[in-house]
Amino acid sequence: MDLQQSINILKALADPSRLKIVNALLERPQYVEELAQRLDLAVSTTSHHLKKLEAAGLAGKEKEQYYVVYFVREEVFDLSLRHLVGFRNPEAGVQDQRLQDYRKKIIAAFFEGGRLKRLPAQYKKRLVVLEELAKRFKPGVTYSEPEINALIQNAYEDHCTVRREMADNGILEREDGVYWLPDSREAASPGIRKRKKKMDKRKALKREYMEAFRAPGICKITNTANGKVFLAGSLNVEALVRRHQSELKLGSHRNEELLKDYKELGAEAFTFEILESIEQSKDAGFDYAKEVEVLLDLWLEKLQPYGDKGYNRPPKTR
Known part of the structure; x- marks a missing residue:
């Protein structure tokens, strides 16, 4: 991550209304009018804030029938504060010279x-x-x-x-x-x-913490009763599996269809597995977030977990 990306993310979050929008989207994807009603904001104001979040890479959107649905980009929200401030400082040489x-x-x-x-x-x-x-x-x-x-x-x-x-x-x-x-x-x-x-x-x-590399990757949740699957990616795939297990157990999972089946069938009807993980790169500038995004697209293309086959939202049609 470079300096400008970090600035864009921090600026986008430095607003109370945008923080409330992000908080709402973390629960589940929502369309503009729904968010505006929920947060007591004008639709135009909500759209403005969503565009800021989208420009910073914090949110994405998909068209579903007559509505544009917004969602958070999980891979960005899995970044730690250390990732945001750990950019390569382009002024390091100049700063050192000033000190000298x-x-x-x-x-x-x-x-x-x-x-x-x-x-x-x-x-x-x-x-x-x-x-x-x-x-x-x-x-x-x-x-x-x-x-x-x-x-x-x-x-x-x-x-x-x-x-x-x-x-x-x-x-x-x-x-x-x-x-x-x-x-x-x-x-x-x-x-x-x-x-x-x-x-x-x-x-x-x-x-010790830094040396304990937490592998990014893709996980799959399978409903063994009907064969439907849900795919997700993260910079810490083991933590992602634990999070999905916890959210389903607590009834707070953002995928309503998956949560509904989980409540009806029980935990024993679902399996959780890591489909693919990314090994630690020797390149200090390796973009794990981008690699996760590419891997997820490949697995979505391969398994097509949409409609009767899965719980993921189908990609936008162009």
């Missing part, structure tokens, strides 16, 4: 001939200066307190203040009078340093 220029400006203002003229009063500038002084230490080397003092004193007289602030801000690690640089400069950032143990645990959990 900012640091260079501070260093030029407070250093002269390799020596620090004074410590900045502003905290964020002070950190830049302390990190610049820390370049005098070598990674993987331990230093005694006198050694640290001597290296700092080469650049600034008040070695005690600098040493203490480096340790307090995590720029230097300290234990039993021995000092050393942290494993990475990121780990030395003050906010991260103060929550290091907690963050390490969270990072480990996050890594």
Whole structure:
């Protein structure tokens, strides 16, 4: 997903009326007049909001007899917030350069001939200066307190203040009078340093979560009494199966015909299976949502789960 797609989705949802429309469509597909009546909106206003949702890829429409029926695009609503904000930042290089220029400006203002003229009063500038002084230490080397003092004193007289602030801000690690640089400069950032143990645990959990690839794919619900089937796709096909099972059990499934048969025949008359799943791609930019859409179209074409054969809505005729 690129930046513009994320912006379009977030903008489309940043409206109370559109959120209410989405909420209604999540229950079941509906036509414009029905939504307008339900939400107490003008038909023209409802149409306007639906066009915005459709343009953002959040909703789709199909013509059924005399009505245009709108529905939510399940594959988009299966996206997590991480997907929306995890786009490739086109300005990353420019942003990094701005940060480097900012640091260079501070260093030029407070250093002269390799020596620090004074410590900045502003905290964020002070950190830049302390990190610049820390370049005098070598990674993987331990230093005694006198050694640290001597290296700092080469650049600034008040070695005690600098040493203490480096340790307090995590720029230097300290234990039993021995000092050393942290494993990475990121780990030395003050906010991260103060929550290091907690963050390490969270990072480990996050890594485990991210490594546990949740396969996208297509699932099929079969009515064993009459052979009718229902097909659906998702970026997390196992979760999709569980969701359909739960919605049918709770009586909240959006497919009214499927729900009616489920209530009449009972859970034992229905089977749930994963028809096809997508393996994890080595390509970081692989579009799983598009692949799910293509796979679903192929399975719909193959099984034709419409009318007497299934519960899916037939495609629009051109």
